[in-house]
Amino acid sequence: MRRLRGIGRRALGTVAVGFALFGFGLAELYVPLAPYVEGDGPDPTELSGGWMAVLTVLLAGYCLAVAACGTYPRAAVVLAGVCFVAQSLTPLLPESPAAPLTALVIVCFTCVAVGGRHAPMIAAVSYFVSAGIETTIANDPDWAFIIFVALAVMGPAYAVRMRRAEAERLVALAAEREAAARTDERLRVARELHDIVSHGVAVMVLQAGAAQAVLDSDVRQAHESLDAVQDVGRDVVVELRRLLLVLRAEGSLERLPSLRHLDPLLSGVRAAGVRVELIVDGDLGRVPAAVDVSGYRVLQEALTNVVKHAPGAAVSVTIDVGHTDLRIHVVDDGPRIVRRSDGSGFGLTGISERVELFGGTATTRPGNGGGFEVRVELPLSGGSAAPSHAGASV
Known part of the structure; x- marks a missing residue:
């Protein structure tokens, strides 16, 4: 226009x-x-x-x-x-x-x-x-006069042409960057939705299966499992609603998932039968919002993998806030299997992609004595490169 x-x-x-x-x-x-x-x-x-x-x-x-x-x-x-x-x-x-x-x-x-x-x-x-x-x-x-007029007129005109071409190139470059930013934002939202839904659904499926298994023999345990399904379902709905509010620029950073508020996440995992031990070293308040949210999602994905592939295992979670980076170490003692990604870009691959956005490193491998290990390092300076509002939510 x-x-x-x-x-x-x-x-x-x-x-x-x-x-x-x-x-x-x-x-x-x-x-x-x-x-x-x-x-x-x-x-x-x-x-x-x-x-x-x-x-x-x-x-x-x-x-x-x-x-x-x-x-x-x-x-x-x-x-x-x-x-x-x-x-x-x-x-x-x-x-x-x-x-x-x-x-x-x-x-x-x-x-x-x-x-x-x-x-x-x-x-x-x-x-x-x-x-x-x-x-x-x-x-x-009089060719001297003809050439003089040509140079006096077409020289400045060609300079104007070059400036216009450069301006159009900059406009096109800005449009390409905007399109790339929109694509990246869609990918981040897709990862956020995956993290919210996959974790909640995995826990709900396991709890529903446990309730079905003991429905005839232990009614009280079946009711507890169904109550856990309801609780996890409510949490998923709240998380989805929070994401939509943030995307509409109506949410605040204080409502985002945070490593400082892990109790709901750990409660859901424990309700699925996984024993979790948490060790936090350092001040989580120094972690930038974007890094904090990404660290939370990495930990959520790692625990979801344990719930899916090693139900009933014991998990050790260590969060260490250093001077320059945030280190998260998750190791379980479940069956020694290689948990490959299904190629959809989520799961362990999603962890790696999320960490790479901040210039960090992610290591996923079978544990030495069985089980599986996830080790992540996120630079604390990565928060300055990420968007502070909607971008931070993902």
Whole structure:
């Protein structure tokens, strides 16, 4: 829309210049004045009515070329060149009045400055051919003057063209960066949704399965498992609602998941039968919001993998806040299996991708004595590179 407005203003400007030039040209043709070149050339007022009509039509052609040069620069410069050559065949050469050469110069400048592909070449050919024919007919081939005018007009016009091209390149680059940022944001939201839903659903499925297994033999235990399913379901709904509020710029950073509030996460994991031991070393309050949220999601994904692949295992979670980085170590004593990603970009692969966004490192491997180990290091300075609001939520 802004570009269209710019084109509209440019078109109106060239139309105004065209009308002004037409009025000036009519004054040159019909107002009795002395000869234009002292001692040379006829007085326009002494020409026949037929030649005056031809010159008026050519003047209208010049002015039409000027009026249209902002919108159709290549066609306009060709029209101006044709009119210039045609006037060279009349008794009043285009070198005498000022309007023809002025029109040709204006149209050549505009064509080079704002024309599309091949516009500079078309403008140069039109100018040199028309000027060359005119000087040849006048038997005064002053090529030094022709080249001087060409350099004086087309040099600055080409500089304007280069500046416009650079501005368009910067605009296109900004659009590409914006599109890439939107893509990254969609990927972050997808990971956030995966982290919320996969953890909650995994715990709910295990609890529902446990309730079904003891429904006939231990009704109280079955009710406890179903209550846990309800609690986890409510937590998932709250998390999804919180994510939507943050995406709509209505949520606050204080409501985001945080390593300082791990009790709901650990309670859900323990309700699924996994024993969790947590050790925190350092001040979690020094961790930037974006790193804090990502660390929480990494820990959530690691514990979800334990619930899925090693139910009933014992898990040791160590969170260490150093001077320059945040270290998270999760190790379980479950069955020694290799937990590969399914290729969807989530799971262990999602942990690696999330950590790489902050320039950190992630190591996932089977434990030495069985089970599985996840070790993550997140630079604390990564928070400054991440968005502080919606970006921090993911």
